[in-house]
Amino acid sequence: MIGGHVIVGYADDLGGRDALALGSAITRLTGGELTIASIYPPGSPGLAVEAQAGLAHAAEELGPAPAEFLTFESRGTGRGLSVLASRIRADLIVVGSASGGQHGRIAIGATSDHLLHRSSKAVMLTPAGFKQPGELDRLTLAYVHRPQCDEAVERVAQAALRLGVPLRLITLDLRVDDPGRLRDDLALAVRLAWETTGIEAEAEVAEGHDVDAAMRTLEWLPGELLVCAASEDAEPHRVFLGELAMKVLRASERPVAVLPRGFS
Known part of the structure; x- marks a missing residue:
């Protein structure tokens, strides 16, 4: 069953926060591990610092729930999440909706498009602004x-x-x-x-x-x-x-x- 180890693709925006909420909710249900990852492009030390700062915001959002926070260098966010998921043996990659999409629906961006056509792990996407309930119905x-x-x-x-x-x-x-x-x-x-x-x-x-x-x-x-x-x-x-x-x-x-x- 998916959810034994969940990796969330995090960016400090609405989609990233939606993904963080969903990934956390899934691990509460399954009792699995949770990893929050921020991907940045190679040769960009400034963006690496921004990625680290974003994870600090994610930790504040997440609160006391146990999680590991990782930054990872890759030419593309989807590719980076796929590689990192394999390295840490995650079985589910969670990402949010791309910016600019309709509220309450899933918009496909470059990251989710890559994952939906190449990922070796299960992929989960959440509609923009979706409020995660406490339980799975x-x-x-x-x-x-x-x-x-x-x-x-x-x-x-x-x-x-x-x-x-x-x-x-x-x-x-x-x-x-x-x-x-x-x-x-x-x-x-x-x-x-x-x-x-x-x-x-x-x-x-x-x-x-x-x-x-x-x-x-x-x-x-x-x-x-x-x-x-x-x-x-x-x-x-x-x-x-x-x-x-x-x-x-x-x-x-x-x-x-x-x-x-x-x-x-």
Whole structure:
């Protein structure tokens, strides 16, 4: 289950503070380790000092919660977080929404784009300004009938069982597929969750003319987390988010976790 060691990509801005709050909330739930990292470019001693100062602000924001604070030199923030996560054996990278995006939604910037297409660790993003509740209310998995999603059903069901929260499986009916087949596929996924963990998952088909419209038909609990599996095009043990899943992520009003291919 993700969350045994969480690394937060921190910058002293709204997105960084959102990521800090989410990463801290996740480790409170899982009892995992928390590392706060600030990445700066090579050959920039002034920016290195700024990164260190930013981490001091992060420590003030975080309060007494135990955490390690690291600065790391890299040509890109996403690349730096990926390398650092591997070095410290973190299993989840948390980042905030890019600046300039819509409040309450996830905006993809250069850092998150790199992570969503190359990370070897699970990646979690939080909508801009999202207020983290004290508890996790439910795990929801965006499901399509693919081997990657079947694998994710088992993994997310195990996480829900361990955390003691309900599991919901959703699929989107964008009026381009057979609705009966979509419901049959979802029923098989519910059965898979039951057979592997004993959890009786909720199942919902969201209908709409596009992803955003379909997502708006779903009700979301305050402390809900959406999970997406990597695309079939992903390299083994890498994140690669496909076009449809990227649209789901951008339409989400809750934090989204993306699992690497072959995640265990």
